[in-house]
Amino acid sequence: MITAAMVKELREKTGAGMMDCKKALSECDGDMEKSIDWLREKGIAKAAKKSDRIAAEGLTRSAVEGNTGVVFEVNSETDFVAKNEQFLGLLDTVQTLLVSNKPADVDAALACATAEGTLTDTITNATATIGEKISLRRIAVVEKADDEFFGSYVHMGGKISALVTLKGKADEKVAKDIAMQVASMAPQYVSRDEMPADVVEHERKVQTEIVKNDEKLANKPEKVLAGIIEGKISKNLKDLCLVEQEFFLNPDQKVGQYLKENGVEVVSFVRYAVGEGIEKREDNFAEEVMSQAFGG
Template sequence: MITASQVKELREKTGAGMMDCKKALTECDGDMAKAVDWLREKGISKAAKKEGRIAAEGLTRVATKGNTGILFEVNSETDFVAKNEQFLHLLDVIQNAILDTKAADVDAVLTTSTPEGTIADLITNATATIGEKITFRRVSVVEKADDEFFGSYMHMGGKISALAVLKGETNETVAKNIAMQVASMAPTYVSQSDIPGDVVEHERELQLQMMKADPKMAGKPEKVLQGILKGKVDKHFKDQCLLDQEFFLDPKMKVANFLKDNKVELVSFVRYQTGEGIEKREENFAEEVMSQIKG
């Protein structure tokens, strides 16, 4: 039995029509990932990039201290809380605690002591005072070598945070530009050599099935078909690989060329976007207002 919520989720992930989504889920026995592929094969999916949809509210943070860089995310129920002074102070305390202790997982952060109490206690107090559920979601601690340097950037006060580790001639402008590239263009990998083999093979099979269904491909020599297939797979992953992306300040230039021109190498990067992958509870704002009035 395919539910309306499943159809809605697939629509938001792909941009396809309601009936197409229902048919895809029916054909794939309700398997969401297979339904996305099914729509792509049929050429119906309009927005494959929406798979990591943004849902929950709150803020992310990025900060560096010496050879340590950190990113973390704290979620709230509404966007209003992201501007709350107590919430922002909570983030400041968490930031300083992680930089001092280098706590690298959620449990370690929550049990960290501060002059105001443990992080878990502070979150409980914030939840009680602000009146919304506050949760510490995730953290990344990145250590760099002495001959490496950081680039960091926060967009819209922390809706998106990015941290890049670079090597070569230290250049703060280049470092920030790369962090901004990561924030704005949302790459998944540094280069195509970093893509897991099973991910490449999955895309290759998907593109192959799409080509088989294309009448224009009929009768083409095998060597030509293999070249077309490679081109399609490379094109799919181009925007996911940072070095292959167009540089946001000069679309005629690839990021790899920008780094080479500045004698800098990219070592790694981390990107957090508030609420990515979290399902947000559905609300009817009008009903909520009426319930407040009646209450």
């Protein structure tokens, strides 16, 4: 008797679809190893070979529906797959699931129900069909208050996505401008108030050493040196803070000034860039082409 647990195990081992696994187990009288071979021989077990590959390409997306905003990243192995219709369809599925289910994290998102079972099943099937490792890397689900508004921006078709939550005089242009600022200038915090004390302290230690070793400052009073150090800290940390950055549409103006002029303040933001933080494998392209040409 072929059980659901057997089908699940075979799916996890091969990445093949549920019906294919069921058929393989039936054909092989429930023998797991023979079923794996059967799927491989039929060219169905594609996903298993992909599990150890590095998926550092793909797309991000930012979307808003009512009081819910979502940002997520789905990775693939190559940039070509990002243009694949099935891959783009998968992003639509993920977006719909995140907005409607509001999962707390990636694991919760992967457990959400889809037409193929769960989102994990849908991704596994996409991996098997497309022939590349595909994975949902990270998600952010943001709920705003009724007196807040969203700004969303997707750059280069999904290479970078940003979602900002703002408060004050609702203005679509301001919202988009700030989302574009976040996407292009990659701040880490809204303001210095949000910055962890250890980040500031680390910078203070670095700048103190620099000043201590600067012969030109050797005879300056302690009070003057302290002022110089604080100035250097502010200069080096300002680009990490959104409100202290130069506004990309007007470098003579700080983002904070632009926000103040428009009666708006930033509550929070999320920015995802494809593959950031993933160590990409360096492939020898010539070797790869030869390998494919000669079936290596």
